[in-house]
Amino acid sequence: MHDRNFMWFLCIVVCFLYPVDGGTTCLSCSSVESVIDCTHLERCGNNEICFAHKYVTESKSELYDFGCTYQKLCVPGSSGSIFGKRLSEGHHIVCQTCCNDTDICNMKSSCVTNVANTSSTGHSTDSKLPRECDDLTNTTTGVHTIYPDGIRPTQVYCIMANNEKWTVIQRRFNGFVDFYQDWMNYKKGFGPAAGEYWLGNDNIHIISTTTGHKLSIYLEDFNKNFMYANYSYFHLGNELVYHNGRQFSTKDEDYNGHNCGVRVHGGWWYDYCATSNLNGPYLAGKATNTSAMFWYGWPSYFYSLKKTTMMIKRIS
Numbered sequence: 001m002h003d004r005n006f007m008w009f010l011c012i013v014v015c016f017l018y019p020v021d022g023g024t025t026c027l028s029c030s031s032v033e034s035v036i037d038c039t040h041l042e043r044c045g046n047n048e049i050c051f052a053h054k055y056v057t058e059s060k061s062e063l064y065d066f067g068c069t070y071q072k073l074c075v076p077g078s079s080g081s082i083f084g085k086r087l088s089e090g091h092h093i094v095c096q097t098c099c100n101d102t103d104i105c106n107m108k109s110s111c112v113t114n115v116a117n118t119s120s121t122g123h124s125t126d127s128k129l130p131r132e133c134d135d136l137t138n139t140t141t142g143v144h145t146i147y148p149d150g151i152r153p154t155q156v157y158c159i160m161a162n163n164e165k166w167t168v169i170q171r172r173f174n175g176f177v178d179f180y181q182d183w184m185n186y187k188k189g190f191g192p193a194a195g196e197y198w199l200g201n202d203n204i205h206i207i208s209t210t211t212g213h214k215l216s217i218y219l220e221d222f223n224k225n226f227m228y229a230n231y232s233y234f235h236l237g238n239e240l241v242y243h244n245g246r247q248f249s250t251k252d253e254d255y256n257g258h259n260c261g262v263r264v265h266g267g268w269w270y271d272y273c274a275t276s277n278l279n280g281p282y283l284a285g286k287a288t289n290t291s292a293m294f295w296y297g298w299p300s301y302f303y304s305l306k307k308t309t310m311m312i313k314r315i316s
């Protein structure tokens with residue numbers, strides 16, 4: 001009896017931390033300010049190992065990511081030790097721990113100077129995984145998995161047309177997903193890849209800063225009219241400054257001083273407040289003001305569109 005209780009007790013402790021049929025247990029957190037803030041554990045797949053990733057944002061805050069990754073995505077020779085620090089351009093530091101032999105092995109997070117095959121943005125440059133739709137070999141339009149930073153999988157909708165493979169960053173067509181989201185959700189992304197979604201400013205930034213990208217915006221009204229707005233160069237800056245200088249704002253983070261995210265109910269590159277607002281409310285047709293999913297005067301003023309697709313592609 002005692003033995004049995006003890007076995008249960010042991011199992012509660014051990015079975016949780018050392019799962020029989022899984023891989024390593026790793027800390028798992030994104031963008032935490034301190035190592036001790038990360039209390040969430042994740043059981044990795046059989047072939048995965050832990051990583052720790054420290055970086056400094058442009059606004060000079062230090063953040064950590066923890067999780068599981070594949071050994072082959074680690075810089076060669078990094079197993080079990082801490083490596084990677086980069087200060088070029090003055091604002092990025094990268095440290096990663098990859099190991100294979102201890103549980104919760106990414107708990108160590110001190111950072112030593114070393115060389116690593118990481119770019120100045122701190123993403124794996126060794127990764128052969130597809131970073132955007134353009135890298136996929138499957139040329140069927142639909143949901144695919146990409147790895148914008150070379151490590152983390154993200155589901156995305158890819159549009160394959162005319163021998164071009166586009167990564168969709170925003171898509172709306174039925175109003176099912178609420179786009180009146182806060183800064184953190186615009187940063188991380190929201191909505192299902194098969195439905196309406198915003199890919200997330202972090203991912204859009206990573207993808208659009210690797211090489212030059214063009215942007216194509218598809219718009220459709222309720223009378224079967226459609227148009228494209230094509231831009232030959234698109235780039236979303238680290239702190240979300242649109243290339244023409246306007247900053248991205250949401251209801252809780254106002255970067256233009258006019259509280260536009262709240263006034264017109266969206267997250268967008270507002271300019272007091274909006275000349276376009278494709279993340280605004282889905283009102284399906286006639287609107288009374290700019291608090292709607294609208295695009296300049298097309299097809300008319302104060303009109304909430306039926307469909308929008310914003311997609312980017314590497315400039316070849």
Ligand SMILES: *[C@@H]1O[C@H](CO)[C@@H](O)[C@H](O)[C@H]1NC(C)=O
Nearest residue numbers: 071078079080081099100101
């Ligand atoms: C785990 O890493 C150690 C070095 O830390 C290495 O010697 C060993 O071969 C690795 N084992 C596996 C299964 O990759």
Ligand SMILES: *[C@@H]1O[C@H](CO)[C@@H](O)[C@H](O)[C@H]1NC(C)=O
Nearest residue numbers: 075076077115116117125126
């Ligand atoms: C970086 O990657 C290149 C090519 O993949 C390789 O030749 C080089 O040895 C790597 N450097 C380090 C420090 O791992």
Ligand SMILES: *[C@@H]1O[C@H](CO)[C@@H](O)[C@H](O)[C@H]1NC(C)=O
Nearest residue numbers: 138139140141142143144145
């Ligand atoms: C190609 O992608 C489509 C759309 O995601 C998917 O349905 C199909 O199974 C994929 N084909 C292969 C061979 O992976």
Ligand SMILES: *[C@@H]1O[C@H](CO)[C@@H](O)[C@H](O)[C@H]1NC(C)=O
Nearest residue numbers: 161162164216217228229230
């Ligand atoms: C804009 O880009 C899309 C996607 O490549 C293309 O189908 C469309 O013809 C382009 N439209 C214009 C006006 O350039």
Ligand SMILES: *[C@@H]1O[C@H](CO)[C@@H](O)[C@H](O)[C@H]1NC(C)=O
Nearest residue numbers: 262263264287288289290291
């Ligand atoms: C836009 O119109 C709606 C509905 O008439 C109204 O509730 C909202 O306050 C208006 N917003 C602005 C910014 O004028």
